[in-house]
Amino acid sequence: MSSSPIPEAREVKPAEEGMEALRMDEEGKDDDKVTPWSVSAGSATGVDYDKLIAKFGCRKMTQELIDRIVKMTGKPAHPMLRRGMIFAHRDIEVMLKRKEEGKPFFLYTGRGASSGSLHLGHLVPFILTKYLQDAFDMTDDEKYLWKDLKVDEAKKMAKENIKDIISVGFDPEKTFIFTNFDYMCPPFYENVVKVWKCVTTNQSRAIFGFTNEDSMGKSAFPAIESAPCFSSSFPHIFGKRIDIPCLVPCAIDQDPYFRMTRDVAPRLKYPKPSLIFSTFLPALQGAQTKMNASEPLSCIFINDTPKQIKNKINREAFSGGQPTVEEHRQKGGNCDVDISFQFLKFFLDDDDQLEQIRQDYTSGKMLTGELKQLAIAEVQRVIGEVAERRKQVTDATVEEFTKIRPLAYKY
Amino acid sequence: MSSSPIPEAREVKPAEEGMEALRMDEEGKDDDKVTPWSVSAGSATGVDYDKLIAKFGCRKMTQELIDRIVKMTGKPAHPMLRRGMIFAHRDIEVMLKRKEEGKPFFLYTGRGASSGSLHLGHLVPFILTKYLQDAFDMTDDEKYLWKDLKVDEAKKMAKENIKDIISVGFDPEKTFIFTNFDYMCPPFYENVVKVWKCVTTNQSRAIFGFTNEDSMGKSAFPAIESAPCFSSSFPHIFGKRIDIPCLVPCAIDQDPYFRMTRDVAPRLKYPKPSLIFSTFLPALQGAQTKMNASEPLSCIFINDTPKQIKNKINREAFSGGQPTVEEHRQKGGNCDVDISFQFLKFFLDDDDQLEQIRQDYTSGKMLTGELKQLAIAEVQRVIGEVAERRKQVTDATVEEFTKIRPLAYKY
Numbered sequence: 110m111s112s113s114p115i116p117e118a119r120e121v122k123p124a125e126e127g128m129e130a131l132r133m134d135e136e137g138k139d140d141d142k143v144t145p146w147s148v149s150a151g152s153a154t155g156v157d158y159d160k161l162i163a164k165f166g167c168r169k170m171t172q173e174l175i176d177r178i179v180k181m182t183g184k185p186a187h188p189m190l191r192r193g194m195i196f197a198h199r200d201i202e203v204m205l206k207r208k209e210e211g212k213p214f215f216l217y218t219g220r221g222a223s224s225g226s227l228h229l230g231h232l233v234p235f236i237l238t239k240y241l242q243d244a245f246d247m248t249d250d251e252k253y254l255w256k257d258l259k260v261d262e263a264k265k266m267a268k269e270n271i272k273d274i275i276s277v278g279f280d281p282e283k284t285f286i287f288t289n290f291d292y293m294c295p296p297f298y299e300n301v302v303k304v305w306k307c308v309t310t311n312q313s314r315a316i317f318g319f320t321n322e323d324s325m326g327k328s329a330f331p332a333i334e335s336a337p338c339f340s341s342s343f344p345h346i347f348g349k350r351i352d353i354p355c356l357v358p359c360a361i362d363q364d365p366y367f368r369m370t371r372d373v374a375p376r377l378k379y380p381k382p383s384l385i386f387s388t389f390l391p392a393l394q395g396a397q398t399k400m401n402a403s404e405p406l407s408c409i410f411i412n413d414t415p416k417q418i419k420n421k422i423n424r425e426a427f428s429g430g431q432p433t434v435e436e437h438r439q440k441g442g443n444c445d446v447d448i449s450f451q452f453l454k455f456f457l458d459d460d461d462q463l464e465q466i467r468q469d470y471t472s473g474k475m476l477t478g479e480l481k482q483l484a485i486a487e488v489q490r491v492i493g494e495v496a497e498r499r500k501q502v503t504d505a506t507v508e509e510f511t512k513i514r515p516l517a518y519k520y
Numbered sequence: 521m522s523s524s525p526i527p528e529a530r531e532v533k534p535a536e537e538g539m540e541a542l543r544m545d546e547e548g549k550d551d552d553k554v555t556p557w558s559v560s561a562g563s564a565t566g567v568d569y570d571k572l573i574a575k576f577g578c579r580k581m582t583q584e585l586i587d588r589i590v591k592m593t594g595k596p597a598h599p600m601l602r603r604g605m606i607f608a609h610r611d612i613e614v615m616l617k618r619k620e621e622g623k624p625f626f627l628y629t630g631r632g633a634s635s636g637s638l639h640l641g642h643l644v645p646f647i648l649t650k651y652l653q654d655a656f657d658m659t660d661d662e663k664y665l666w667k668d669l670k671v672d673e674a675k676k677m678a679k680e681n682i683k684d685i686i687s688v689g690f691d692p693e694k695t696f697i698f699t700n701f702d703y704m705c706p707p708f709y710e711n712v713v714k715v716w717k718c719v720t721t722n723q724s725r726a727i728f729g730f731t732n733e734d735s736m737g738k739s740a741f742p743a744i745e746s747a748p749c750f751s752s753s754f755p756h757i758f759g760k761r762i763d764i765p766c767l768v769p770c771a772i773d774q775d776p777y778f779r780m781t782r783d784v785a786p787r788l789k790y791p792k793p794s795l796i797f798s799t800f801l802p803a804l805q806g807a808q809t810k811m812n813a814s815e816p817l818s819c820i821f822i823n824d825t826p827k828q829i830k831n832k833i834n835r836e837a838f839s840g841g842q843p844t845v846e847e848h849r850q851k852g853g854n855c856d857v858d859i860s861f862q863f864l865k866f867f868l869d870d871d872d873q874l875e876q877i878r879q880d881y882t883s884g885k886m887l888t889g890e891l892k893q894l895a896i897a898e899v900q901r902v903i904g905e906v907a908e909r910r911k912q913v914t915d916a917t918v919e920e921f922t923k924i925r926p927l928a929y930k931y
Contacts, residue, residue: 250713260710293709295702299671302661302701305737310721313736325724326716329740 143362144318148389148399153427153446155396158196158361158388165364167197167386174198177205187240189387192454192463195237197361199371200383204356214354215347216241217337217382220270221251227273228408229488230390230400232495233455235277237358237387250289251330264290271507273411276499279510282517285346286510289333297342300377304332307373316365334363335370338382345513354380360399361386391451393425411496415489422449422485429470430477441473442480449477449484456491457483554773555729559800559810564838564857566807569607569772569799576775578608578797585609588616598651600798603865603874606648608772610782611794615767625765626758627652628748628793631681632662638684639819640899641801641811643906644866646688648769648798661700662741675701682918684822687910690921693928696757697921700744708753711788715743718784727776745774746781749793756924765791771810772797802862804836822907826900833860833896840881841888852884853891860888860895867902868894 140151143161150156162169170190179186189195204214218238220231250263267288274286310328313319319328336342340353347353357367367384374381389399392407400408406425409418429447431437444450444467457463466483469475551562554572561567573580581601590597600606615625629649631642661674678699685697721739724730730739747753751764758764768778778795785792800810803818811819817836820829840858842848855861855878868874877894880886 250709260714290710290713291706293704293706295704298661298704298709299701302737303671305740306735308736309733310730310736310739311732314732319721321722321725322720324717325719325721325739325743326713328721328736329716329743332736332740 145362145365148362150397153395153397155391156389161361162197165197165361165368167199167361167364167384168201170196170198170201170385174201174205181205181208187237188458188460189233189237189455191460194233194388194455195358195385196388197386198384199367200381201356201385203381204354204383207354214356214383215340216358217355218358219334219337220274226410226412227270228400228402228410229452229492230408231270231273231402232277232411232491233387233390234359235274235279237385239277239279241356241358250326250333260290264288268507271510272499272502273495275502275506275510276411276495278494278498281506281509284510285343285513285516286507288511291511292513296344297336300336300339300342301332303377304335304370304373305329307376308332308369312369316369331366331369334366335373338367338370338374339377339379341379346516352380355382357382357384359384359386360389362389390455391448393421393427393448395427395448396446396451409488409492411492411499413492415493418489418492419485422452422481422488426452426481426484428477428481430480431473434476437476438473442470442475442477444470447477447480449480452484452488456487556773556776559773561808564806564808566802567800572772573608576608576772576779578610578772578775578795581607581609581612581796585612585616592616592619598648599869599871600644600648600866601651602871605644605799605866606769606796607799608797609795610778611792612767612796614792615765615794618765625767625794626751627769628766629769630745630748631685637821637823638681639811639813639821640863640903641819642684642813643688643822643902644798644801645770646685646690648796650688650690652767652769661737661744671701675699679918682921683910683913684906686913686917686921687822687906689905689909692917692920695921696754696924696927697918699922702922703924707755708747711747711750711753712743714788715746715781715784716740718787719743719780723780727780742777742780745777746784749778749781749785750788750790752790757927763791766793768793768795770795770797771800773800801866802859804832804838804859806838806859807857807862820899820903822903822910824903826904829900829903830896833863833892833899837863837892837895839888839892841891842884845887848887849884853881853886853888855881858888858891860891863895863899867898 141156141160142149143156148156159169170193175186175190178190187195207214216238218234220227220234267290271286271288279286308331313328313331317328317331338355338357340347340351340355357363359367364384364386367382371381389396392398392400392404393409394407398407402408402410406421409421413421426448427446429443429445429450431440431442447470450467450470453463453466466475466480470480552567552571553560554567559567570580581604586597586601589601598606618625627649629645631638631645678701682697682699690697719742724739724742728738728742749766749768751758751762751766768774770778775795775797778793782792800807803809803811803815804820805818809818813819813821817832820832824832837859838857840854840856840861842851842853858881861878861881864874864877868877877886877891881891
């Protein structure tokens with residue numbers, strides 16, 4: 110990962126789009142492995158996102174597109190957009206054009222329910238979605254299918270996760286939060302069945318790498334993640350028979366679902382969803398993998414106290430600094446592998462300050478302890494804001510967001 | 521097929537129950553091929569049902585069980601039950617015992633939507649269900665997944681089929697008719713997902729013979745046929761959290777779905793469904809296969825006129841008679857392969873009359889033309905009764921049967 114605003118992609122021919130184009134787990138081709146279920150990078154600087162763009166056949170987020178977004182929204186670009194963490198897209202231009210023409214689109218993002226609190230990495234697509242504003246999803250059924258869970262446990266987890274998500278600051282007038290278990294209804298199911306019919310088991314295996322030992326549910330699930338991309342799944346939200354296209358902000362590992370969806374959409378006479386992809390928030394131990402709730406020490410959780418945040422970053426955050434102060438002053442630190450610096454890159458708003466920190470740490474002027482102090486303060490601020498809102502979120506708030514009702518939007 | 525009331529099964533060791541026990545399409549073992557999608561028999565007398573009992577691992581319907589049903593219901597056994605067309609079951613005793621103890625069970629049967637009118641063979645499980653009384657299902661989604669159909673076409677076909685089914689004479693107070701497309705809701709979906717999780721792709725392939733070229737929907741579908749066996753799929757019908765067991769009357773080709781369901785039920789802490797199986801109503805051309813709507817000449821449809829019924833039986837119904845009158849008088853006819861006789865066996869209520877016909881045709885006293893006359897009259901009567909009721913069935917009647925509401929039952 111470079112700290113330059115928008116790193117230039119190397120010249121790599123992008124893969125063709127479409128279901129047949131590639132399989133997720135092309136092991137052996139490179140050391141990065143990115144699937145919806147696990148992420149591991151071959152290098153301490155994390156996943157090579159330029160390679161991933163080429164491999165997945167998506168497009169690089171260019172400065173020109175960012176400028177267009179800034180101009181259109183009249184607001185500064187989100188730090189993640191300015192700094193290359195929103196690094197790729199599929200057909201974002203289609204949505205920008207619609208916006209310029211005063212035509213509607215909707216946002217759809219989601220996550221699999223996880224036990225306990227969400228962590229900082231889970232927040233990234235929601236922070237991005239909030240920045241863009243929204244209608245979104247949570248897959249309690251997915252976690253039930255993939256994990257050793259009871260349905261009630263999955264539902265309970267989903268409810269707690271919804272509270273965390275609401276705490277990112279979504280507008281209840283414009284946001285419909287649903288879980289697959291609770292929302293499943295004829296219009297949604299009809300789109301699930303339509304997607305099912307378009308994709309063969311062969312194609313689904315090639316895209317997702319399912320095996321014969323996997324449950325029937327796993328191979329059925331991709332259509333359930335796919336169907337909410339089609340506005341006719343939500344007649345009570347959008348009105349019947351209106352095909353409003355969808356923009357999906359998500360981490361790049363979810364691309365297989367939407368590659369499949371984009372392949373299927375024209376055959377169902379639905380608009381293709383557009384996508385914008387974020388990079389992964391690295392685990393505390395290093396960018397070889399992302400934060401993973403099942404390894405609690407790799408994560409900062411929304412319900413971590415300021416003290417826990419401080420201790421976790423001080424003890425666990427992988428450092429790009431040198432073993433001794435003398436050596437650090439002499440050789441300088443490596444921001445590209447330093448997790449504290451990565452956190453600042455994700456969350457610190459001030460570009461000038463970030464650049465100053467980068468220079469000072471790289472030159473050795475700033476010590477690892479000092480850098481960690483800054484990261485601790487910034488992460489405490491982000492989590493603190495969410496935690497503050499979280500206190501206000503009750504079951505009634507969840508009801509407000511999950512109630513089936515028309516959203517406040519005009520077009 | 522023999523015309524003796526209940527043919528004795530040969531001594532064949534039944535297959536073990538359970539998903540791993542066998543695959544549907546064990547070709548090469550014998551000449552009969554019976555799957556949910558096609559039926560073909562190696563012999564003119566049709567499928568060897570005793571072999572099928574052994575192969576599928578179900579149990580023979582015994583005279584003792586029939587006597588128990590008669591005693592319990594205080595009504596004469598249905599002709600199909602008396603004559604071995606309801607030839608097998610799984611755990612029917614469990615339901616009889618419940619009935620004796622005043623405990624409830626519900627009936628679930630269904631069919632895939634088919635274009636145009638239903639045919640006589642389609643009616644068999646519904647006639648049987650009506651005899652038993654009910655709550656049942658229609659799989660518009662299945663036909664959409666298996667055939668080259670649009671969703672709206674499948675739904676429209678389903679609606680017309682529902683009208684045909686209602687015309688069998690069901691009681692709207694005790695019957696809930698649903699289509700998967702229209703009924704799909706959280707409690708139903710929750711059971712679908714639970715079944716999905718219990719069955720691996722390997723098992724599903726072994727049971728149903730799916731290949732990699734089949735759509736994702738086909739491999740997802742078995743759980744959707746399975747879930748209505750669990751009363752918690754219908755909280756508004758049965759009340760929440762009440763596990764009422766289910767008895768499924770169906771043709772034997774549907775057994776794979778319910779073998780899977782019975783295997784899964786204990787793991788979900790649900791009662792296993794019991795089953796009673798009917799034989800196939802033979803095609804006009806002979807008992808090597810069953811009536812098949814996509815070969816209209818093989819079928820008698822509910823909307824066939826008396827004249828069409830007459831012409832079809834006269835022209836198409838395979839005869840067990842001899843080529844010339846002289847030869848027939850001398851050698852006699854073969855009731856076991858004669859389709860007119862099979863129709864009488866399915867529908868003629870009078871056992872003495874049926875036995876007289878059998879003797880007269882076998883001895884050569886009765887000619888093929890005379891036998892066909894009798895079959896025509898009987899089929900005209902059965903279809904006529906349904907057609908008469910069909911005239912009264914409107915969209916409002918469909919609404920009455922498909923409305924989600926508690927059924928009138930006491931326990």
